[in-house]
Amino acid sequence: GENVEQHPSTLSVQEGDSAVIKCTYSDSASNYFPWYKQELGKGPQLIIDIRSNVGEKKDQRIAVTLNKTAKHFSLHITETQPEDSAVYFCAAPQGAQKLVFGQGTRLTINP
Amino acid sequence: DGGITQSPKYLFRKEGQNVTLSCEQNLNHDAMYWYRQDPGQGLRLIYYSQIVNDFQKGDIAEGYSVSREKKESFPLTVTSAQKNPTAFYLCASSGGVATNEKLFFGSGTQLSVL
Numbered sequence: 001g002e003n004v005e006q007h008p009s010t011l012s013v014q015e016g017d018s019a020v021i022k023c024t025y026s027d028s029a030s031n032y033f034p035w036y037k038q039e040l041g042k043g044p045q046l047i048i049d050i051r052s053n054v055g056e057k058k059d060q061r062i063a064v065t066l067n068k069t070a071k072h073f074s075l076h077i078t079e080t081q082p083e084d085s086a087v088y089f090c091a092a093p094q095g096a097q098k099l100v101f102g103q104g105t106r107l108t109i110n111p
Numbered sequence: 112d113g114g115i116t117q118s119p120k121y122l123f124r125k126e127g128q129n130v131t132l133s134c135e136q137n138l139n140h141d142a143m144y145w146y147r148q149d150p151g152q153g154l155r156l157i158y159y160s161q162i163v164n165d166f167q168k169g170d171i172a173e174g175y176s177v178s179r180e181k182k183e184s185f186p187l188t189v190t191s192a193q194k195n196p197t198a199f200y201l202c203a204s205s206g207g208v209a210t211n212e213k214l215f216f217g218s219g220t221q222l223s224v225l
Contacts, residue, residue: 032212036216049212089153095211096211097142098156101146102153104153
């Protein structure tokens with residue numbers, strides 16, 4: 001089955017700087033890679049996703065890059081703001097019906 | 112507004128007691144999921160259902176049971192056989208073309224043991 005590793009587990013950056021979170025996956029057949037943001041006391045929310053037929057996708061200050069050869073994908077947040085502080089999870093599919101999640105990264109934006 | 116509602120927000124279980132967590136959605140989604148979240152860990156799949164009256168075990172189904180009698184509802188029962196039930200439980204439904212894409216999550220239920 002699919003195995004997803006996420007790094008780092010915690011990340012602290014100054015407001016305005018960029019943050020990068022990386023995930024690796026094991027199944028070369030995986031073709032869909034979402035990122036979820038979880039604020040304190042709430043459920044995760046999908047913030048961006050990418051399919052394996054593209055290498056990069058952007059949505060304002062958020063971008064995801066995919067390297068199929070190396071089997072890793074990364075979340076990039078530019079011009080970080082205090083409201084970006086949260087726990088971020090990557091995921092990869094296991095079959096057509098399930099997602100396997102990474103362990104999560106707690107991102108703290110320091111003013 | 113469309114969404115997923117989980118209740119209660121906090122729940123306490125006594126030894127030997129079964130408890131049921133509620134999950135209701137009005138998004139008209141076919142697929143629904145239950146995940147367990149422990150501190151510092153990712154989300155682990157307990158059960159999932161692709162359609163009414165059908166459901167499958169996830170990776171950590173032991174000590175849990177579910178039912179899917181209505182499209183809108185997917186309740187999770189934590190039985191007395193689950194020896195370490197303290198966790199944050201998340202329900203989700205899928206709005207994607209593939210059922211494991213674009214999950215919508217509820218706000219969760221924190222279950223603790225008395």
